[in-house]
Amino acid sequence: MIAKYKVSILISSYNYAHIIEDTFESIKNQTFNFEDIEVIFVDDHSEDNSVEVIGRLADEFDNVKLYHVPEGQKGVSYPRNIGIEKATGDYIVILDADDRLDSMFIEKTYKEITENDVDMVKTSFFMGFDKKISYSQNLGRVVVHPEDVSVLMSSYNYLEPWATMYSRKFLIDNNIRFSIVHKYYEAFLFSIECICKTNKDIILLDNYEGYYWNYKLDGLHNVDVTVEELDNTIECFTEMFTLLVANKQPINCIETFFPFALSLCGSGVYNSTASDFEKASFLCKKAFNLDYVEHDE
Known part of the structure; x- marks a missing residue:
């Protein structure tokens, strides 16, 4: 085309x-x-x-x-x-x-992606429009090499699909799409698939908040999920780790991503609308492949 x-x-x-x-x-x-x-x-x-x-x-x-x-x-x-x-x-x-784009977002990312011949350029972002909260980690402009993407695994800031410019040819040629199977964190799975399938450097403009994310802070901690959705979430993160391992990422990359992934899964369990018995049954089955039996006192 x-x-x-x-x-x-x-x-x-x-x-x-x-x-x-x-x-x-x-x-x-x-x-x-x-x-x-x-x-x-x-x-x-x-x-x-x-x-x-x-x-x-x-x-x-x-x-x-x-x-x-x-x-x-x-x-x-x-x-x-x-x-x-x-x-x-x-x-x-x-x-x-x-959400909204900063007025220079396209100009800045287009210049980086074309001049450096890369498949993606990522920026930092603000949460909010007026009273903005920066999600920059003050890393400046970072060139992330495909053989070690640890820096991008350190926070969800860099795993959101927005605040990023992608090569359309790269997405099409590698058949990269958003999962319709996973309801939660499918965006992270998309980003990790992009990160793992490129053989080029990734440009991270952490010194530039190019995207305005319209999100309420308390909304980050009030996600109600069912036991079935918890299972789906864990499967989604398992796919992410599988991609990283298949891409032969170094152990420090896996170690960086693991506590982050574990905290998100733990948050899902904590905020689940399931009963304590359902949560216990789910965790026993997942962790030990054992059936949890509720005893009468």
């Missing part, structure tokens, strides 16, 4: 009519030429007037496209995968519908 645009920005939308125009403005106001940017909205069965709002943008701008997730399919992976398939730009950026 011959690229029509330099960059495609993929936005999965679900009931974001109240904020989606602000998200779009952060794209339109880029220092990069807007006409070189393809904006792809994929609506995930919105129940508000999101489709109407996006439709008006698509009517006004030739480089704005609207697609829909088919009936019977739902979840953030479907619209992101549709966006990857529909994109015609040389490079891809994933943007959540209620």
Whole structure:
């Protein structure tokens, strides 16, 4: 496929009519030429007037496209995968519908990815729009070599799929997509697959917060999951470790990622809506392959 645009920005939308125009403005106001940017909205069965709002943008701008997730399919992976398939730009950026890009994000990441001939460029990010919290670890500009990606395993800051520019050809040639099997942390699995399948350096601009993440701090600690979803989560992290081992990452990379992964799985158990008995049964089965029996006092 011959690229029509330099960059495609993929936005999965679900009931974001109240904020989606602000998200779009952060794209339109880029220092990069807007006409070189393809904006792809994929609506995930919105129940508000999101489709109407996006439709008006698509009517006004030739480089704005609207697609829909088919009936019977739902979840953030479907619209992101549709966006990857529909994109015609040389490079891809994933943007959540209620987040925003810094005005220089495309210019900075495009310059890095083209001048250095790499498959991905990552930046740091802010949480919030007004009272911003920086997620930078003050590492500066880092060139991560593919034979040791330990620095990217140290925090979820670098494992989110957004705040990143990807080569579309790299994603297509390696058949990298978001998992539709895993409900939680499938975004991390996508990122680790990208990290493991590239044979080029990865540029990390940790000295630049290029992405604004619209998230409430308390929301990070209030995720209710069932026992079935806990099992799915552990399977997802197992796949991540399998990728790292298959990619022959050094032991320090695995050691860096392990406590981080363990803490997220532990948080899932702690916040699960399951009963104590269900949690105990689940942990016994997973850890020791034993059935837990509840005794009457």
